[in-house]
Amino acid sequence: MPRFAANLSFLYGEYAFLDRFAAARADGFGAVEYLFPYEHDAQVLAAQLQAHGLQQVLFNAPPGDWAAGDRGIACVPGREAEFRRAIDQALDYAAALQCPRVHVLAGLVPAGADRAPLQALYTRNLAWAAQRAADAGVNLLIEPINRRDMPGYFLNRQDDAHAIVGEVGAPNLQVQMDLYHCQVVEGDLAAKLRQYLPTGRVGHLQIAGVPDRGQPDVGEVHYPYLFELIDSLGYAGHIGCEYRPRGDTRAGLGWLRSLLPARS
Numbered sequence: 001m002p003r004f005a006a007n008l009s010f011l012y013g014e015y016a017f018l019d020r021f022a023a024a025r026a027d028g029f030g031a032v033e034y035l036f037p038y039e040h041d042a043q044v045l046a047a048q049l050q051a052h053g054l055q056q057v058l059f060n061a062p063p064g065d066w067a068a069g070d071r072g073i074a075c076v077p078g079r080e081a082e083f084r085r086a087i088d089q090a091l092d093y094a095a096a097l098q099c100p101r102v103h104v105l106a107g108l109v110p111a112g113a114d115r116a117p118l119q120a121l122y123t124r125n126l127a128w129a130a131q132r133a134a135d136a137g138v139n140l141l142i143e144p145i146n147r148r149d150m151p152g153y154f155l156n157r158q159d160d161a162h163a164i165v166g167e168v169g170a171p172n173l174q175v176q177m178d179l180y181h182c183q184v185v186e187g188d189l190a191a192k193l194r195q196y197l198p199t200g201r202v203g204h205l206q207i208a209g210v211p212d213r214g215q216p217d218v219g220e221v222h223y224p225y226l227f228e229l230i231d232s233l234g235y236a237g238h239i240g241c242e243y244r245p246r247g248d249t250r251a252g253l254g255w256l257r258s259l260l261p262a263r264s
Contacts, residue, residue: 001227001228001231001259002205002227002230002231002235002238002239003030003031003237003238003239004029004031004238004239004240004241004256005029005031005032005033005055005057005058005238005239005240005241006020006024006027006029006031006032006033006241007032007033007034007035007206007240007241007242007243008020008021008024008032008033008034009034009035009036009242010241010242010243010244010245011024011241011243011245011249012024012249013245013249014248014249017039017040018040018044018048020032021048021049021051021052021054022048022051022052023249023250024052024054025052025053025054027249027250027253027256028256028257028260029054030053030054030055031054031055031056031057031238032049032054032055032056032057033056033057033058033059033238033240033242034059035059035060036059036060036062036063036066037059037093037097038062038089038093042092042093042096042097043096045093045096045097046096046097046098049097049098055098056097056098056099057099057100057101057204057237057238057240058099058101058102058103058141058176058204058238058240059090059093059094059097059099059102059103060090060102060103060104060105061086061087061089061090061102061103061104061105062086062089062090063086063105063107064076064079064082064086064107069108070107070108071105071106071107071108071150071153072104072105072106072107072108072154073086073105073107074104074105074106074107074121074122074125074126074129075106075107075109075118075119075121075122075125075154076107076108076110076118076121077117077118077121080121080125083125083129084128084129084132087104087128087129087132087133088132090102091132091133091136091138094136094138095136099138100137100138100139101138101139101140101141101174101203101204102133102138102139102140102141103140103141103142103143103176103204104126104129104140104141104142105143106122106142106153106154106155107153107154108150108151108152108153108154109152109153109154115154118154119154119164122154122164123164123167123168126140126142126164126168126170126173127168127170130168130170130172130173131170133172134170134171134172138172139172139173139174139203140170140172140173140174141173141174141175141176141203141204142155142161142164142165142173142174142175142176143155143161143175143176143177143178143181144156144157144158144160144161144175144177144178144181144182144185145178145181146181146184146185147185148184149181149184149213156185157185157186158175158177158182158186158192158196161175162175162196162199162201165201166201174201174202174203174204175196175201175202175203176202176203176204176205176206177192177193177196177202177204177205177206178205178206178207178208178240178242179205179206179207179208179221179226180206180207180208180209180210180213180221180242180243183210183220183221184210184211189221189226190225190226190229193226193229193230193233194229194233197230197233197234197235198233198234202235203237204237204238204240205230205235205237205238205239205240206239206240206241206242207223207239207240207241207242207243208241208242208243208244209221209243212244213243213244214243214244214245214246215243215244215245215246215252215255216241216243216255217254217255218246223255224259227239227259241256
């Protein structure tokens with residue numbers, strides 16, 4: 001079965017953040033991801049990874065002012081200098097955490113804005129960032145996100161994300177395919193996986209139950225079937241568990257424990 005990464009921004013909310021690393025290791029996770037590391041010194045996070053034998057597989061670049069409503073700035077006019085500083089900060093953290101990939105949030109479409117110039121800016125920013133990241137040995141990811149959870153978000157569909165990756169043409173720019181968002185926007189998950197995983201352009205997968213972003217064993221998506229399909233398609237990366245537990249995280253990991261005997 002695939003390898004799973006605990007998303008520490010969603011899981012183990014019953015613990016202080018720095019205590020979530022130990023909890024994830026105790027439950028059998030070998031890897032972690034989370035939204036943003038920047039409230040903590042990189043060396044403090046690195047010490048947690050080392051102490052518990054965990055691999056950091058993903059985090060997000062700074063998104064602008066999240067508390068004020070920013071959801072990335074890559075497509076937002078007038079913030080190019082801020083975007084470049086954000087990428088440099090993310091790459092500093094990636095180096096300290098030995099993290100091979102960073103997700104770059106696109107941002108929200110301003111009310112009444114024409115999408116064409118926003119996309120041109122987005123691709124220019126991604127091309128610059130991908131070159132910067134290549135020099136650091138890091139892959140950058142872009143993720144289609146549904147507009148129910150994030151109204152106004154610029155990038156929503158898998159085909160659009162893959163088209164942008166193709167337009168930029170950087171080998172270290174890939175798509176972060178969250179099956180929760182994909183199901184909400186497009187559905188047909190098995191066909192989408194068959195279409196996109198063989199291209200090599202999918203750098204990371206994530207899961208959650210649909211429709212409420214809960215545990216993956218609840219809702220309309222039958223993940224055991226998809227896990228077998230993902231294996232059969234040769235995906236060798238991690239699957240991020242970016243979902244909201246119904247209660248205590250450990251009590252809700254029955255879906256994972258049922259897979260452990262079959263995992264290598």
